[in-house]
Amino acid sequence: xxxxxxxxxxxxxxxxxxxxxxxxxxxxxxxxxxxxxxxxxxxxxxxxxxxxxxxxxxxxxxxxxxxxxxxxxxxxxxxxxxxxxxxxxxxxxxxxxxxxxxxxxxxxxxxxxxxxxxxxxxxxxxxxxxxxxxxxxxxxxxxxxxxxxxxxxxxxxxxxxxxxxxxxxxxxxxxxxxxxxxxxxxxxxxxxxxxxxxxxxxxxxxxxxxxxxxxxxxxxxxxxxxxxxxxxxxxxxxxxxxxxxxxxxxxxxxxxxxxxxxxxxxxxxxxxxxxxxxxxxxxxxxxxxxxxxx
Numbered sequence: 001x002x003x004x005x006x007x008x009x010x011x012x013x014x015x016x017x018x019x020x021x022x023x024x025x026x027x028x029x030x031x032x033x034x035x036x037x038x039x040x041x042x043x044x045x046x047x048x049x050x051x052x053x054x055x056x057x058x059x060x061x062x063x064x065x066x067x068x069x070x071x072x073x074x075x076x077x078x079x080x081x082x083x084x085x086x087x088x089x090x091x092x093x094x095x096x097x098x099x100x101x102x103x104x105x106x107x108x109x110x111x112x113x114x115x116x117x118x119x120x121x122x123x124x125x126x127x128x129x130x131x132x133x134x135x136x137x138x139x140x141x142x143x144x145x146x147x148x149x150x151x152x153x154x155x156x157x158x159x160x161x162x163x164x165x166x167x168x169x170x171x172x173x174x175x176x177x178x179x180x181x182x183x184x185x186x187x188x189x190x191x192x193x194x195x196x197x198x199x200x201x202x203x204x205x206x207x208x209x210x211x212x213x214x215x216x217x218x219x220x221x222x223x224x225x226x227x228x229x230x231x232x233x234x235x236x237x238x239x240x241x242x243x244x245x246x247x248x249x250x251x252x253x254x255x256x257x258x259x260x261x262x263x264x265x266x267x268x269x270x271x272x273x274x275x276x277x278x279x280x281x282x283x284x285x286x287x288x289x290x291x292x293x294x
Contacts, residue, residue, distance in 0.1 A: 007038070007040065007041040008041075008070045009074060010027065010034050010037040010038055011049060011063075012074060013027055014038055014050065015049075015057070016137070018056045018057050018058065020034050020035050020038075020057060038050060047060075047062045048062065048063070049062060049066055051063075068273070071272075075140075075273060075278040076278075078278070079279050090279065091120040091121055092120075092121065092122070092280065093121075093124060094122070094123050094124070095137070095139050096123065096124070096125055096140065096142070097127075097134060097141075098126070098142065099127070099144075099223070100222060100224065101129070101222070101223030101242070102242055103143070105243070107143060107288065108125070110288060110291035111123070113287070114283075114284060126139060129192075129193040130193070134270065140273070140278065140280065140281050141269055141281045141284065141285065143267065143268070143269060144268045144269075145161065146265050148268055153272050155269065155270045156285060157267065158285060158292060159289065159293055161240040161241050161267060162241045163238055163240050163264065164238070164239060164241070164244060164255050165238055166230060166237055167230060167236045167256055168231055168232065168253055169253075169254055171188075171233040171236070172254060174233070175188070178236070180210075180257070181257065181260060182212055185212065188217035188218070188235035189235050190216065190229045190236065191218070191219045191226070192221075192223050192226035192237065193222060197216040197219050198213065198216075199214055200213050200214070202263065203260040203262060204261050204263070205259055223243050227239065230244075230253055231252050236256065269288070
């Protein structure tokens with residue numbers, strides 16, 4: 001590997017891992033060597049790329065900009081090498097970010113055929129119901145559910161999820177079922193991951209849209225936590241099909257507001273590296289698109 005490519009690889013893996021020691025293990029070099037290579041890169045560029053603390057290494061503003069470009073250079077080089085060796089062989093590492101509940105219930109169960117087909121490709125899964133800083137975590141691709149706020153990244157919609165208004169039978173027996181969206185204001189509401197304790201829920205019926213501003217009695221920062229609250233009879237929630245399908249079938253929760261529908265959620269693949277994803281990313285996204293629509 002040339003000196004400049006070694007500099008890029010050392011910097012990218014250190015920034016992605018947040019650790020010189022982890023980067024050294026992955027690249028097969030000593031920790032002092034990785035630190036020296038990155039320092040030489042910073043000296044050559046005349047700019048500080050990484051903030052070093054006793055607990056973690058993080059990119060500076062200049063480092064984040066450089067990281068995005070450097071990752072693309074390494075991806076392009078890897079794609080060229082793959083094309084020269086074998087057009088059907090994927091190798092190296094693929095880091096995928098996704099929300100916890102959707103990842104556990106939909107994405108991970110669909111990965112086995114992809115992993116078997118690409119035995120030389122190593123997958124790293126980063127899961128959180130918080131929206132990741134995709135550059136900071138070094139994600140090659142992220143699976144997003146719902147509205148996109150990564151406006152500077154490329155994206156592709158790969159599927160949709162139906163949504164339902166639900167509650168536990170015990171809650172309905174105690175509090176009754178809302179007959180219209182407006183009556184939701186008189187109920188205890190449970191919110192999952194999202195923005196704040198006040199939201200606007202929009203329902204459709206007979207071609208007309210009814211919006212209602214609602215406030216949460218309980219806010220939970222994970223989808224699984226929200227469903228536990230609903231099953232326990234703590235209130236009414238809106239949940240995607242993937243979150244509540246099993247509970248609806250088992251009778252643990254019941255659908256509310258018959259005749260009213262909610263707009264489906266889009267499922268997107270987001271590409272931090274820009275609108276031209278690598279062959280590895282494209283292959284995974286195509287696999288998930290087919291699996292999620294099956």
